[in-house]
Amino acid sequence: MTDITPTNTISAMIPEVYAKKLARQNKQYTRFIERNCNRNWEGDIRGFGDVVNIALPKADNISVAITADTTDVCPVAVGVTADNLKLTINNVATFSMKFSDTEQVQSQFNLLDGYGALAMQKLGDLKDKQVMKYVIQKVVTAGTNLIGTAAAPQAVTKDDIYDYVVDLAVFLTESGALNGDGYYTFAGNEEEPEYLMPVLTVTPKIFGLMLKSTQLTHPTAAGDEVVKRGEQSMMGGFEIDKNTVLAKFTSTDITDLADGAQVCIASTKMATTYANQLTKVEKLRDPDCFADIVRGIELYGFEVIHPEAAAVAFFNIGAAANTSL
Numbered sequence: 001m002t003d004i005t006p007t008n009t010i011s012a013m014i015p016e017v018y019a020k021k022l023a024r025q026n027k028q029y030t031r032f033i034e035r036n037c038n039r040n041w042e043g044d045i046r047g048f049g050d051v052v053n054i055a056l057p058k059a060d061n062i063s064v065a066i067t068a069d070t071t072d073v074c075p076v077a078v079g080v081t082a083d084n085l086k087l088t089i090n091n092v093a094t095f096s097m098k099f100s101d102t103e104q105v106q107s108q109f110n111l112l113d114g115y116g117a118l119a120m121q122k123l124g125d126l127k128d129k130q131v132m133k134y135v136i137q138k139v140v141t142a143g144t145n146l147i148g149t150a151a152a153p154q155a156v157t158k159d160d161i162y163d164y165v166v167d168l169a170v171f172l173t174e175s176g177a178l179n180g181d182g183y184y185t186f187a188g189n190e191e192e193p194e195y196l197m198p199v200l201t202v203t204p205k206i207f208g209l210m211l212k213s214t215q216l217t218h219p220t221a222a223g224d225e226v227v228k229r230g231e232q233s234m235m236g237g238f239e240i241d242k243n244t245v246l247a248k249f250t251s252t253d254i255t256d257l258a259d260g261a262q263v264c265i266a267s268t269k270m271a272t273t274y275a276n277q278l279t280k281v282e283k284l285r286d287p288d289c290f291a292d293i294v295r296g297i298e299l300y301g302f303e304v305i306h307p308e309a310a311a312v313a314f315f316n317i318g319a320a321a322n323t324s325l
Contacts, residue, residue: 032128035199035241036135036267037274037302038186041087050277052087054305089277089301093126095119096295098286115294120281123298129245131302132201133253135265135272136312138304145171145266145311151256153316158212165200165210165236168266168311172198177268177309182237184268184309200238201265203247205317210235238266257314264313271309274302 044052097115139145147164148154156164172178179185183195202210213235233240246265251257281296304310 031124031241032132032201032243032246032265033124033274033302035239036201036265036269037131037272038269039274039276040187041273042275044275050089052275054085054087054273054303055083085303085305087273087275087301087303089275089299091127091130091300091302092297093123093300094295094297095123096293098291098293101290101292119294119296123296125245127298127300128243129248129253131272131274132243132246132265133249134302135267135304135310136254136263138307139310139312142307145175145308146314147312148314148316149256150254150261150314151258153258153261153314155318156206156209156262156315157318158209159214161206161209162213162236164313164315165238168200168264168313169198169237171311172266172268172309175308177270177306178237184270186269196269197234197237197239198266198268199241200235201241201243201246201267203262203264204242204244205247206262206264206315207240207242209317210240258316260316262315262317264315266311266313268309271306272302272304274300276300 041052041054097119099115140150145168147167154164169178169182173180173182177184178198181195183197185193186196187193246263249257249263254263257263277299279296279298281294283292283294285291286293
């Protein structure tokens with residue numbers, strides 16, 4: 001009988017353990033389209049390249065006669081006109097990935113589902129950035145509802161960030177986008193009117209200033225919660241949405257944008273309309289090799305129909321008062 005010689009190494013006996021999940025990279029935190037765009041004309045879209053003509057009535061050319069006189073008064077007729085806009089499905093985003101049978105067997109991960117979901121996340125980030133960029137351009141072109149400029153951002157600190165948030169709310173109220181109570185009327189898919197708050201989309205650094213704001217941290221029950229939880233969902237009449245994609249805007253995206261500038265967008269859902277005609281993800285076998293192909297396509301379009309229902313702030317964080325940022 002052959003002797004069995006013991007060994008001190010046991011590494012070869014320890015099996016390699018595979019998690020049954022695909023480790024996804026961090027998703028950029030953004031949901032701008034979901035919170036800031038309406039889909040009022042999406043049902044009129046039929047295919048790529050389709051155009052929906054949108055007529056926006058002008059309230060300022062309607063003659064209304066009000067009199068305390070007992071005599072009959074007929075107002076002078078004024079021709080009624082409308083602003084005509086076009087919503088076009090003129091954007092297409094696609095992705096395609098191939099996974100060999102060998103990779104799928106050896107990895108022990110669900111590569112198809114995992115990477116398919118990751119691709120859809122990236123598509124969401126791409127679309128959000130496109131829409132945010134377009135809204136900013138429209139507000140800048142209008143020349144109103146602006147704080148600072150791309151080239152000369154407004155200096156802001158934790159002590160006055162609340163003041164500027166209030167100024168953004170005043171812009172939207174004066175333009176008629178908000179009523180006197182700070183809300184706007186919106187009809188959802190059920191066509192039942194809701195009274196909603198506007199959304200202020202900010203970069204993580206501006207959100208950090210909000211958390212440090214003395215208006216939110218002085219000794220109150222609400223202030224205690226802000227300090228403990230490090231979160232704040234409302235400020236100055238806005239729902240607050242921190243957005244990491246917005247923080248990545250550069251002068252390539254916005255003309256003359258200064259280094260370090262922080263861009264913020266205040267908006268209601270009445271400002272921008274978005275339409276999605278097709279989103280499809282499919283799996284098929286590669287005819288030329290042992291592999292699966294996952295591919296997807298999305299057709300969509302968007303338009304700013306009420307630029308007065310949006311406001312933009314270009315901020316520069318004051319270094320002296322906020323050295324930690």
